[in-house]
Amino acid sequence: xxxxxxxxxxxxxxxxxxxxxxxxxxxxxxxxxxxxxxxxxxxxxxxxxxxxxxxxxxxxxxxxxxxxxxxxxxxxxxxxxxxxxxxxxxxxxxxxxxxxxxxxxxxxxxxxxxxxxxxxxxxxxxxxxxxxxxxxxxxxxxxxxxxxxxxxxxxxxxxxxxxxxxxxxxxxxxxxxxxxxxxxxxxxxxxxxxxxxxxxxxxxxxxxxxxxxxxxxxxxxxxxxxxxxxxxxxxxxxxxxxxxxxxxxxxxxxxxxxxxxxxxxxxxxxxxxxxxxxxxxxxxxxxxxxxxxxxxxxxxxxxxxxxxxxxxxxxxxxxxxxxxxxxxxxxxxxxxxxxxxxxxxxxxxxxxxxxxxxxxxxxxxxxxxxxxxxxxxxxxxxxxxxxxxxxxxxx
Numbered sequence: 514x515x516x517x518x519x520x521x522x523x524x525x526x527x528x529x530x531x532x533x534x535x536x537x538x539x540x541x542x543x544x545x546x547x548x549x550x551x552x553x554x555x556x557x558x559x560x561x562x563x564x565x566x567x568x569x570x571x572x573x574x575x576x577x578x579x580x581x582x583x584x585x586x587x588x589x590x591x592x593x594x595x596x597x598x599x600x601x602x603x604x605x606x607x608x609x610x611x612x613x614x615x616x617x618x619x620x621x622x623x624x625x626x627x628x629x630x631x632x633x634x635x636x637x638x639x640x641x642x643x644x645x646x647x648x649x650x651x652x653x654x655x656x657x658x659x660x661x662x663x664x665x666x667x668x669x670x671x672x673x674x675x676x677x678x679x680x681x682x683x684x685x686x687x688x689x690x691x692x693x694x695x696x697x698x699x700x701x702x703x704x705x706x707x708x709x710x711x712x713x714x715x716x717x718x719x720x721x722x723x724x725x726x727x728x729x730x731x732x733x734x735x736x737x738x739x740x741x742x743x744x745x746x747x748x749x750x751x752x753x754x755x756x757x758x759x760x761x762x763x764x765x766x767x768x769x770x771x772x773x774x775x776x777x778x779x780x781x782x783x784x785x786x787x788x789x790x791x792x793x794x795x796x797x798x799x800x801x802x803x804x805x806x807x808x809x810x811x812x813x814x815x816x817x818x819x820x821x822x823x824x825x826x827x828x829x830x831x832x833x834x835x836x837x838x839x840x841x842x843x844x845x846x847x848x849x850x851x852x853x854x855x856x857x858x859x860x861x862x863x864x865x866x867x868x869x870x871x872x873x874x875x876x877x878x879x880x881x882x883x884x885x886x887x888x889x890x891x892x893x894x895x896x897x898x899x900x901x902x903x904x905x906x907x908x
Contacts, residue, residue, distance in 0.1 A: 517906055518843040524639045525899035532894045533618050535559050536631035537611035540620035546594040546661035549574060550811045553593060556630060556655045563638035573669040574812045576655035580637050583648035587908060589901055590859055591629035591684035592659030595622040596883050603885035616891050623889040624877030629684020630655045632876055632894050636901035651905055662806040664862030668818055671867055680833050680908055681871035685858045686882060689896055691837045692873035694826025695854035696745050697777035697861055701790060702770055703799045709760050709767040718765035722757050724797040725769035731793045742779035744826060745853060749776040783821045822857055823865030833870040840903035874900055
């Protein structure tokens with residue numbers, strides 16, 4: 514394998530400018546969730562140019578490029594939608610410039626996370642150039658709508674496209690570390706009903722805002738006593754929205770709701786998390802529900818899922834993790850850091866629901882995700898493209 518690693522590194526370096534330019538072209542195309550059509554067409558073009566055996570766009574709008582037609586199925590996933598730019602005053606450059614300068618590709622999506630798919634396209638080109646002929650089918654997926662609903666594109670790929678890989682890599686940014694899990698999450702709404710009356714005599718009514726406010730303080734306390742996992746850390750809950758309603762600003766509120774962002778550590782489930790909140794808010798008349806996502810993709814297809822995104826982690830001694838470690842050592846002659854993400858990824862469905870063994874390895878530092886002045890080192894792109902190709906040889 515030493516010669517294989519050497520050749521992969523040579524080709525990854527040879528295609529340094531190619532990879533950076535491909536990413537630049539992707540970054541230049543604004544691609545918010547449900548508005549990914551143009552960037553998907555560009556990614557499809559890049560895969561075809563790289564010599565993939567087949568490239569298609571599925572009903573949800575995911576780009577799926579295939580190399581080989583063997584028994585073992587490997588998938589390399591990266592989402593192509595980005596968040597919006599935010600306050601433009603916080604940017605020092607045009608977030609859609611895609612400028613390549615000083616060893617970086619600049620712009621929104623360079624780290625989160627079009628750099629991963631750009632590197633995976635190059636990995637495909639490397640494998641084709643090396644005459645990769647293992648009994649394997651490799652899919653490179655540019656997925657959609659992840660920023661809006663992580664995991665949703667893989668629900669579609671598994672259930673509708675009928676692709677269920679034996680192993681997978683998420684190309685979300687890991688700073689070139691190997692990640693093996695992250696906390697899950699769920700979105701919960703707690704609703705409170707009151708009785709309105711004229712604001713001049715509030716004692717005649719039942720104020721929903723007061724109920725919700727008292728419940729909010731109890732939820733703050735709940736956060737302090739949630740479960741802890743040595744690897745993934747602590748479960749958390751926070752209120753991210755408080756809305757209320759009344760017949761007028763001269764009336765007692767008859768409606769209020771709290772939106773909870775609940776992060777789930779190992780061992781916490783949808784049922785346990787809902788019960789914890791119910792136990793806290795029931796004394797104030799709060800009704801708890803897990804929300805459902807349903808939106809229309811750029812293809813016109815309406816699709817959705819419950820907003821419960823399970824926790825996942827892969828044991829460090831699992832084959833998929835150790836294959837990644839072996840590929841990393843073979844390429845870079847050092848040990849990788851094996852760690853976890855802070856945020857959530859498509860892994861919540863890929864492994865959390867379907868149990869697909871997977872790791873994360875991606876270019877860029879996750880602290881740049883959703884931040885102004887986003888940029889990714891070209892060196893990271895080169896190393897990521899080498900890693901994806903080496904993983905295919907090793908698994």
